[in-house]
Amino acid sequence: MESYTTHDYDVLVIGAGGAGLRAAIAAIEKGAKVGVVTKSLLGKAHTVMAEGGMAAALGNVRPEDNWKVHFRDTLKGGGMLNNWKMVMNYTKEAPERVRELERWGAVFDRTPDGRINQRNFGGHSYPRLAHVGDRTGLELIRTLQDHAVKLGIHAHMETTIYRLLTDAGRVVGALGFNRQTGEFLVFRTKAVVLATGGLGRIYQITSNSWECTGDGFALASLVGADLIDMEFIQFHPTGMVWPPSVMGILVTEGVRGEGGVLLNNQGKRFMFDNVPERYRGEFAESEEEAERWLKGDRNARRPPELLTRDVVARAIRREVAEGRGSPHGGVFLDIASRRPADYIKKKLPSMYHQFMKLGNLDITKEPMEVGPTCHYVMGGVRVDPDTQATNVPGLYAAGEVAGGLHGANRLGGNSLSDLIVFGNRAGAAAAEYAAQQTGSFQIDEAQVRAYIAEALAPFHNPQGENPFALMKELRSSMQKNAGIMREESELKAQLEILASLKKRAWNTSVSGGRAYNPGWHTALDIRLMVEIAEAVVLAALARKESRGGHARLDYPDPDPNFARINHVIRRASDGSLTVVAEPLPEMPEELRKIAEAKDLKELSEKVGA
């Protein structure tokens, strides 16, 4: 019979990106015995790719900035569907979490008076993103990694979790395997923090690394946790479009934050024609005004290139669709004519390097070609806004895998600080929960054996399908039928494709041994990916309007009825998924005043922000 080794922890953290490491640190500080599982090596998680910065109202560059302005910006960017309490907790705590990183050794870029510098980003009213050039994610992950090592973190590297284990309705462990050896591991634990990141790999064109297969959403949903708002997928406006092998790789919003402009093939700055009603009056109305803003004139308004990502991505898509795109199906992003070469190399070094090396293009001399790429999912596992607890006892979620903070669209820079604010909250709450648990936790041995047998099945199925081919089919069909613009007929067609893929995902064949076998890993990944793709499509079908990261060709406008609801995606006892519309949590009056302030002037007059 197949053997496995068992590890005991108070808290098991799944994922070692920003949220996972921060959760582990918080749980260790609470005295819990903590294990961290990561599919990659420590320090390689997708957080490492984050570029532009982490938003926090430190007020270092503009003292007028504070949590209330950040609160309003975040809700406004999120189409008001955000969980208000999460946004409040987040905007209030982000500055302290950022300063804490500095105390742990992070070295941010500095202001002229020696404090943490902050840069402009889309949807933020003030320069708000603490950053290190365009490699802020690396700084975040290395700082957390070093601090966690200092605290004696126990990491299971290159280990994948296959299923969560429950006993009497609560999470009591997880079954996984070591990718290097193929050996199975059982983790007995009192609490689990999911910090597994996003699901970008269900789309063909994505900025996400191979790890972002949506494991956490599926693991949680399969043990009965609710998901929320899964229709909201962020297509980042600027991914590389050429050459084909790098299509989708991220071009940081920092390029626009530093003054970069978007141009169509007629040389026109088309974003001036794409300011939505709700942002009217808050953005520059002429190139001349935008120019003054870039030079530091505080009376000038921000250039429309800094509108939220959903708006910019759709505008780019329209330029391309209407024949005004660049030669390779994108638009032009020009920083070369806006800033001196030395400045670009200093502020955007990885972009310079990336285009030079992969695209044979010098961004200090020529414009880049960019187009939308699947970047982030706003929805996720539904959590309590204070503790990040899910509806399944013992199960917590933080970071991209958790839903609620970003509503219908996330502002750039709000992800990295999300990780550290809610990673901290989840880790602390999970440790407290674990400390309260008494009595014995039963791992269902027969269940473990059954899971192991089904995980190994592809080795004994010579007539099965190639998992890589199946993965390709999933990704291209999602791109075509549930991508940046959606409509009912395509979404319904995609549901049928997924129904078939769900069956075929259990009929794959792999060759070779169990040690470090990518074919086998892909065969297991795809089983979870089809589950989560279905949740996205079902929620997208149900939302008959366009808002944030969900745009419908057949319902092109926002609908006030949908403005008041979240979609909860729930698994029935027969395993099927249903979408339930739930009213938004009621926002207290004083916060509503902040959220709905017409502009910054009104915000400061009415609520003293």
Add this chain to the structure above:
Amino acid sequence: MPSVTFRVFRGDKNGGELKDYTVQVEEGMVVLDAIHQIQAEQAPDLACRWNCKAGKCGSCGAEVNGKPTLMCMTRLDTIDTSKPVVVRPMKTFPVIRDLATDVKWNYEANKKIKPFTPAPNTDWIMMQEDVDRVQEFRKCIECFLCQNVCHVLREHEEKTGFIGPRLLVRTASLEMHPLDVENRLEMLKNEGGIGYCNITKCCTEVCPEHIHITDNAIIPLKERVVDEYYDPILSFFRRLFGSKKRLEAAGSAADD
């Protein structure tokens, strides 16, 4: 589309062999794309480590035609594809399988480095020009290519008494942090083995982040170690007054 032959190492710690695969290449492809294509269509169990495919995570280091490099940043049009392209795993580390090597030694050796220790009661004011150097070191993506080419680690198999360029860079990032007050010179001299480095700069040449490993990190650290342990006059004053670094830190803390 032209086709190119890739001669890829297949095997594990017990040995292996080079196997040929033919790949149809298109414009802009990098070596990692070719490896992925082989995986998807010909050898689904071909092991290779990768994450970001954009030179940011440092996972996909390998030796392409003998040259240590990140596979994701090596365009096929920069190498000679008229002959078979030989792809081998990094030599310095034990092979797990195919192109994936066991790099956990680096994570263990890292534990020898005392963590960041800020001066007490600092106001956290740091000028950009004072952190530029530290930021250069913190660009490191831990691809371990420098460890791979360092002849101390590669040819002499000296892995117990030497931490290698990557970890010397990390030590430098802490030692040169304007607010750090820890002293890591004894570690560098003893278990860090900085004396083993004879500054051939192989590490600097291979660094995908263009960190000046030898000139900016290792040589200044060597100088500090020499000053601390081998300069009789300085050593006399230090015994009288304590180390310069501690004095500076005490001074800045007192300014609050």
